[in-house]
Structure formats: structure tokens, C-alpha cells
Amino acid sequence: MKTYKDSRCKLSLVVAWLVLLAAAGTAAAQKQAVDTGSRGRLSDQLLKTYLSNEQLAAWIDEFVDKCSSISRKFSIGKSVQGLDLWGIELSDKPGVEEAEPKFKYIANMHGDEPSGRMLLPMLAEWLCANNGKDARATRLLRDAHLFIIPTLNPDGFALHRRANSKNIDINRNFPDPIIYKGRDLSKPLDTAAPETIAIMNFTRNGHFTASANLHEGAIVGGAGGGLAFVCVWGGVNITC
Ligand SMILES: [Zn+2]
Numbered sequence: 001m002k003t004y005k006d007s008r009c010k011l012s013l014v015v016a017w018l019v020l021l022a023a024a025g026t027a028a029a030q031k032q033a034v035d036t037g038s039r040g041r042l043s044d045q046l047l048k049t050y051l052s053n054e055q056l057a058a059w060i061d062e063f064v065d066k067c068s069s070i071s072r073k074f075s076i077g078k079s080v081q082g083l084d085l086w087g088i089e090l091s092d093k094p095g096v097e098e099a100e101p102k103f104k105y106i107a108n109m110h111g112d113e114p115s116g117r118m119l120l121p122m123l124a125e126w127l128c129a130n131n132g133k134d135a136r137a138t139r140l141l142r143d144a145h146l147f148i149i150p151t152l153n154p155d156g157f158a159l160h161r162r163a164n165s166k167n168i169d170i171n172r173n174f175p176d177p178i179i180y181k182g183r184d185l186s187k188p189l190d191t192a193a194p195e196t197i198a199i200m201n202f203t204r205n206g207h208f209t210a211s212a213n214l215h216e217g218a219i220v221g222g223a224g225g226g227l228a229f230v231c232v233w234g235g236v237n238i239t240c
Contacts, residue, residue: 046122050114053083053154059121060086060150067128070094070141076149077198080165083154085198090127091145101209102145106199109170109213111156111163116214120148147206152195168193171215174200 042051042059043066051059064073072094075084089095105123107116127146130137140146151157155165163169173196175185186204188197203211 043121043125046118046125050118051121053151053158056117056121056150056154057084057086060088063121063124063128064088067124070128070131071124076202077194079153079155079195080193081155081158085149085152085154085195087147087149087202088124089145089147090124090141092131092141094145098145100144102147102206104147104149104203104206104208104211105214106149106152106211107214108151108157109153109195110215111153111159111161113162113214113216114157115216117150117157119214120150124148147208149199152199164193164195166193168196170195170199 042055042062045051045055046059060073064071070090070092072089074087074089076087077085079085091098091100105120107120108114123146127137127141131141132138153164153170156163156170159165168191170193173189173191173193175183175187175189177185186200188200192200
């Protein structure tokens, strides 16, 4: 594992996050192995295939209906093609402002890096299935608010490519503090895509304690500003 500009604290956060994802995957696999009477639910397909944008939106509805006491659906805006950028808040008091840490998880910012768009739903399923049963799941829901956005680039996913449908790489579409030194970095660039503007507004208004952005290709790089880039799959010489 290689880290960049990383503190031990941030590394610990990333490792804890990956452990949590692994636990979610394990729990989902165990659930699937014994859950033979519920074939057909989208939640049972999370480990078998990548859900389409339509299926992912339907899974969100299925999830917030099934786990209504610990979840709330929201949209941060729309993609170039007009698809909602859906998210789910996970907490024992979803929608309520509490004096608790808020964590934001974004996936599939690059359309051709899809594993995070399945891992985040699996995390949600694990939390719902283990609330009141597993101490860690129960504490996360009781003492924090998690905000997951499984795909920030549904258009790119549908097109099987990194950029959005206007060929804008969302991850290179933010005001870079080095290139734009002295600029108001809270303001989107003139060339900002709607997906970029949506996540900037959501981040600025959310006052999050920490965030993770799931990519693929390289390994793990911790960055400043409370943002960690987690590249899920192994691989070399691929920029996430
Ligand atoms: Zn990426």
C-alpha cells in the first residue's frame, strides 16, 4: 500500500473504511447464501452483477422502503443527461441535524470505475441488516450520519467511459488550489459540469467530518481537506 501526503490518522480512517467494506461484503455474501426465499430483489443481486442506472435507482427505493427507520433518500442534482444523482443518508435519525460526525462516501465519479457503486449499497445493506445485532453497525448508525452517493457519473457509466456525457472528467473539473492559487475555491469553474457543481454544493453545505471517494486502478492516496481517494481494485499505472 502506498500513501501520499498521508497522516497516520487519515491512513487509519482509510483502513477502517476498507475493513468496513470487507465486513459488508462478507455479511452480504452470508445473507445471500441463506436467503433463498427472496430471489428477485435487487438487494440480492448486489454481489452478482453491476446494476444499471435504472436498477440502482430502483434499489434505492427498495432499500429506503425496507430500512425506512435508518435511511433517507435524497438527490444532490442531475447529470448532463438529466439523471438524478441519488444518495442515501444512513442514521438512526435520518434527516435530523445532530451533534454527531457526518461522513460522505462518493463512488463511480469515473464512469468506468464501477465497483464502488456496488460497495456502497452493500455497506448500506450491511448496516440495515446488522443494526441492533452488531455493535459496530449499531454504533455507526446511533453515533454518526453516513451519506452515500453510489454514482456521481451515471452518464459515464452508461457510456462505459471515464468522463461524463460531455466528455468532462469530473475528477479534473474542480478548482485546483495550485493552478488557481488565490481564487475563491468554493466557486465552481466556468467549465464545471452539473455533476461537479452538484457535489461541490452538497459538500459545501453538508459540513462533513470526513469524506471518501472510491476509485479504481491505483492503490490508496490520502489527500488534504479531509478527502480520501480509495482505489478499490489493485492495478498499476492507471490514474484513478
Ligand atoms: Zn477514478
